[in-house]
Amino acid sequence: MKNKILNIKNLSKSYGAFKVTDEITIDLHFDEIHALIGPNGAGKSTLIKQIVGSVKNDIGSIILDQEDITDLTDVERAKIGISRTFQVSSIIPQFSAIDNIVLSLLDKSSKTFQLFKSIRSNKDLYSNAKKILKEIELFEKSDISASDLSHGDRRKLEVGLALAMDPKVFLFDEPMAGLDESGTNMMINLFKKIKSNSPILLIEHDMDAVFALADRVSVINYGKIVATGTVDEIKKNELVRDVYLGYEI
């Protein structure tokens, strides 16, 4: 238990008779990237939504850093250290890239309710935001409106928003979708670097990236975890080959 930062037990969610997640038990250790893979509609994104609190669980519990957060709201969970990216890019479209990052820094710096001081005069916020933009290779595009960024750059920006929160855990939902090779490599290197501070639960369809990054992999199918293990163990697992990976790996 001590080496687990996130511990999810028996998490379930049904819509009518359809069980989207079915008694999922999964954990995330310190210093690790735990990848969650599975076919479309398997329940991966719903599980992420349950962990962040935007979808209510029918049953189950979520322990973050030995604290039961099952009954906390989505905002409370974000405040105590769960940071996420969305399956479809979710940014503030009319804000510049740097303002998106600054928004993400507001709560941590307790400046949300600063009513009359100009946001531009918060030099520390903007210098921190610039550091993050450099890290995600968007520094040159700091002042470009987020809606004018390319799809790949929006994915990077989303990761930047998550980084800015300096959370206890990251939940990344297909962060590499639509990225070119250099973008994917940048993400892989970045995730390897940040996982020691904040471990990552990663949903990703790019298997090359998953196998390059993951310390452990869990496979979900029809809302159930069907296997968990190291990359090698998962590659060799007959059931996983059958339901998701296929035989050509």
Add this chain to the structure above:
Amino acid sequence: MIVEKIINKWILFFLFLIPVLGFIFEEPYYITLTTKVVILGIAGIGLNLALGYCGLISFGHAAFFGLGGYVTGILSFHALNSELMFSWPFVTSGSSDMLIIWPIVILSSAFLALIIGFLSLRTTGVYFIMITLAFAQMLYFFAISWPNYGGEDGLSIYMRNSLPMINTMDPLTFYFICLCWLLIVIFISAKLINSSFGMAFQAIKQNEERVKSVGIETFKVKLLVFVISGTITGLAGSLYTDLNRFISPSVLNWQMSGEIMVFVILGGIARLYGPLVGAAFFIVLEQTLGSYTENWQFWLGLILILEILYVRTGILSLFEKKLKYEK
């Protein structure tokens, strides 16, 4: 941005010029008309904070406008009649001093906005619109059925409320009092919009789920915006009562909420000076077309339709485009 600043300066210039010309040419009617523009502009700027910048489509801002008006009217009514307002739990008399009335209006409008906001902000979209509308209509029917303060006929206060050493009955003096309030409201709104709090509420309008995910308590942010917005609109209601020396339930009606919304949409949503331009345009239409036909609002409707279909960003943006083109 620079073009918008130039336009804003021109707007302020005309706000100084028109009443002064009215004074020079002894046409107090134009001073009163410009005063009305300024007061309704303040109400619109209040709504614009919630609607334009935070995406809260309130259809109940008449509640704050009317409350501000009635608080002013009731305090003044008791002061003029030398009647006590309450004798229990403590003896309270009315007041005709604006320096006493304004803080009471501000506090009561803020309190009402806190209650309405606390209950209605749990909903979104059309439900939010309907709840805010319902609150305003409740107050409207309450005012109609309250005979002590004129009921359906409204309440006349005969004398405009006073300020020490200032003749508030003089139209130009009262105009500059209202203009001072307008400048204060614009200053406060500009500060809010450019602050970290402003960043949060403008982000909520665009993507509330994302704002929540970065740990910002969007309910509290929206509630505070709603309270500030309601307070500003309430203050406008107070000035409106003093302008007319009369208050009636009609200012609590849904039509008033609609008119304030029209000022915002006409002038330009999420533009600081937009509601002021919208209010001016509305009143010019009312005065010009209204002299030809009772049904002048038919033409207002037509203009609104054309604007929403072809401009969307309000009258101010038309000026902006023209200025850019000329440059």
